[in-house]
Amino acid sequence: MASHATRDTGVDRAFNITNYLILFLFLASVAYPLIYVLSASISSPQAVINGEMWLWPVDITWEGYRAVFNNPRIVTGFQNSLFYTVAGTFVSVVLTILAAYPLSRKDLAGKNVIMFLFLFTMLFGGGIIPTYLTVRETGLLDTRLALIIPTALSVWNMIITRTFFQVTIPDELLEAAQLDGSSDFRFLWDNVIPLSGPIIAVNALFYAVAQWNTYFNALIYLTDQDLFPLQLVLREILVQNQINFDQMTDVTEMMRRQDLRDLLKYSLIVVASVPVLIIYPFVQKHFVRGVMIGSLKG
Amino acid sequence: MANVNMSTSASTVDGTRPLPAAPEITRVRRVARGFKRNWQLYAMLALPLAWLIIYQYVPMWGAQIAFRDYSPQGGFAGLHQADWVGLEHFRRFFNLPNFWTVLRNTLVLNVYALIAGFPLPIILALALNYVGRAWFRRTVQLVSYAPHFISVVVIVGMLFLFVARDGVVVQFLQVFGYEGGGLMEEPQYWKSLFVWSGVWQSLGFSAIIYLAALSGIDPTLHEAAILDGANKLQRMRDIDLPGIMPVAMILLILNMGTLLSTGFEKVLLMQNPLNMSTSEVIDTLVYRLAFDSPFPQFALATAVGLFKGVIGLILLVAVNQLARRLKQTSLF
Numbered sequence: 001m002a003s004h005a006t007r008d009t010g011v012d013r014a015f016n017i018t019n020y021l022i023l024f025l026f027l028a029s030v031a032y033p034l035i036y037v038l039s040a041s042i043s044s045p046q047a048v049i050n051g052e053m054w055l056w057p058v059d060i061t062w063e064g065y066r067a068v069f070n071n072p073r074i075v076t077g078f079q080n081s082l083f084y085t086v087a088g089t090f091v092s093v094v095l096t097i098l099a100a101y102p103l104s105r106k107d108l109a110g111k112n113v114i115m116f117l118f119l120f121t122m123l124f125g126g127g128i129i130p131t132y133l134t135v136r137e138t139g140l141l142d143t144r145l146a147l148i149i150p151t152a153l154s155v156w157n158m159i160i161t162r163t164f165f166q167v168t169i170p171d172e173l174l175e176a177a178q179l180d181g182s183s184d185f186r187f188l189w190d191n192v193i194p195l196s197g198p199i200i201a202v203n204a205l206f207y208a209v210a211q212w213n214t215y216f217n218a219l220i221y222l223t224d225q226d227l228f229p230l231q232l233v234l235r236e237i238l239v240q241n242q243i244n245f246d247q248m249t250d251v252t253e254m255m256r257r258q259d260l261r262d263l264l265k266y267s268l269i270v271v272a273s274v275p276v277l278i279i280y281p282f283v284q285k286h287f288v289r290g291v292m293i294g295s296l297k298g
Numbered sequence: 299m300a301n302v303n304m305s306t307s308a309s310t311v312d313g314t315r316p317l318p319a320a321p322e323i324t325r326v327r328r329v330a331r332g333f334k335r336n337w338q339l340y341a342m343l344a345l346p347l348a349w350l351i352i353y354q355y356v357p358m359w360g361a362q363i364a365f366r367d368y369s370p371q372g373g374f375a376g377l378h379q380a381d382w383v384g385l386e387h388f389r390r391f392f393n394l395p396n397f398w399t400v401l402r403n404t405l406v407l408n409v410y411a412l413i414a415g416f417p418l419p420i421i422l423a424l425a426l427n428y429v430g431r432a433w434f435r436r437t438v439q440l441v442s443y444a445p446h447f448i449s450v451v452v453i454v455g456m457l458f459l460f461v462a463r464d465g466v467v468v469q470f471l472q473v474f475g476y477e478g479g480g481l482m483e484e485p486q487y488w489k490s491l492f493v494w495s496g497v498w499q500s501l502g503f504s505a506i507i508y509l510a511a512l513s514g515i516d517p518t519l520h521e522a523a524i525l526d527g528a529n530k531l532q533r534m535r536d537i538d539l540p541g542i543m544p545v546a547m548i549l550l551i552l553n554m555g556t557l558l559s560t561g562f563e564k565v566l567l568m569q570n571p572l573n574m575s576t577s578e579v580i581d582t583l584v585y586r587l588a589f590d591s592p593f594p595q596f597a598l599a600t601a602v603g604l605f606k607g608v609i610g611l612i613l614l615v616a617v618n619q620l621a622r623r624l625k626q627t628s629l630f
Contacts, residue, residue, distance in 0.1 A: 128584060215450070
């Protein structure tokens, strides 16, 4: 992009070396904690605690992962999170399109008023207590819907989607469809949706990552442990340090468990992050595009 | 935008103004015809609008419990029976023993995060822009975006493991003679741990917008500079940096609009009884009053939240005004 130089001068060569050095520093400082966690998750806990393990695994053990997959709460949490992510993303994308498409139409009377109603919620909200009361009043407390419905629509995503429709759906297409007697629902389904692959991908990704990674709503809306998403189980184990192993019999066993505790935490971090980290390089360009469309508007 | 909407809706509702009758009728008729022709569009909007009203506007209406003697047991039905108490809950909030601490923590934490998070993404983007080897560029991007996708619970979990008494960070510090325990129990380090773990997480992703701004810089500027014998450092300083400065300033200003509410979910996770003196912020106080107390104080908590919401709204509007003015005078 900026490599217009025909031949590097001495200063340029020094510049290039410094530049690579800086970038390598960035790379190392971002990557190191990730590699460390990965290595610690399969290293003997003693080697981790006494500093023997500092980059690559030492005395490889799979005990941590075994403990993770034998813990019923973690497994249930993982399954619940999968459900919340898939169902929540679907509901969110549908709602977003249903709001964004009509609001992208120039001929919609009252468009500005409705748009203002949406935008205003980005500036001001009732706060967590009145929202909690509303969720309670609508009977969602301690149901799976509590994690899907109250946060179903992101106004920010809706605006991005609306901008996309305004830019990519030509007026002529609508006029031609209207001449053919096509209704608005038909036009949305037959013409708009097939042209909207990229923006649907952006939406699905934004919603899915947000849903997979959040814990707070589950914390205040759910009390039934069988409904807990993975992040809430993670919070108990990683942050509050509550791990229920079975009965602890003797002292050596307890020592072993104490070691296992940290090992399990490292393994759990890997297991919880891997689904998103594996998928994201393949969809990275969609994320970048989403940020771009967003900045176009801002 | 808000002002425009206000004025248009006011002129239609306002019946006192002596308007000529004829245009008014055709206007109504035109709206009616528009509604009839586009009824399917309104049908599409029905669900999202219902959601918006129930889960955004009903809570706003419910926020009136901040001014009432409301007990947590009552539902919305109990809301109307509760007596008005005026600004009593706000007075109680201002008189809380930790009011000033909480306010100061909120401001200091957010300003710290704003300043610390500002320069590094710009440096990363500028440096990436001069990388010739595509694979290296792509590797740096891939790795530096990754933490953005890790959940806040996992980030805090990692942080706890690293800064624990036997964690890798403390091990490292011990080489240089550090003799304390885990860092999370030391209130004076708490804000730095919060801010720099956040910088680590958001650095790469924040650089995306600057990379976009850099790719929008006119290449002829660079060509002309090369003809004039400018080296890369001079081009970076005199072409690239000024080129992305408007974007940087606007982002900085817009971020000031959310000065009271950065990363509440993370603050809550990182709190423990030992670091509360530096970690308690307005949002966590709201949570604690309502959900983490033997006597849930919904009305007081709502008042605290409302206080933050109103200050936040004022900040946001002021900052938007500022950004708009800057946008007009700047390059684009």
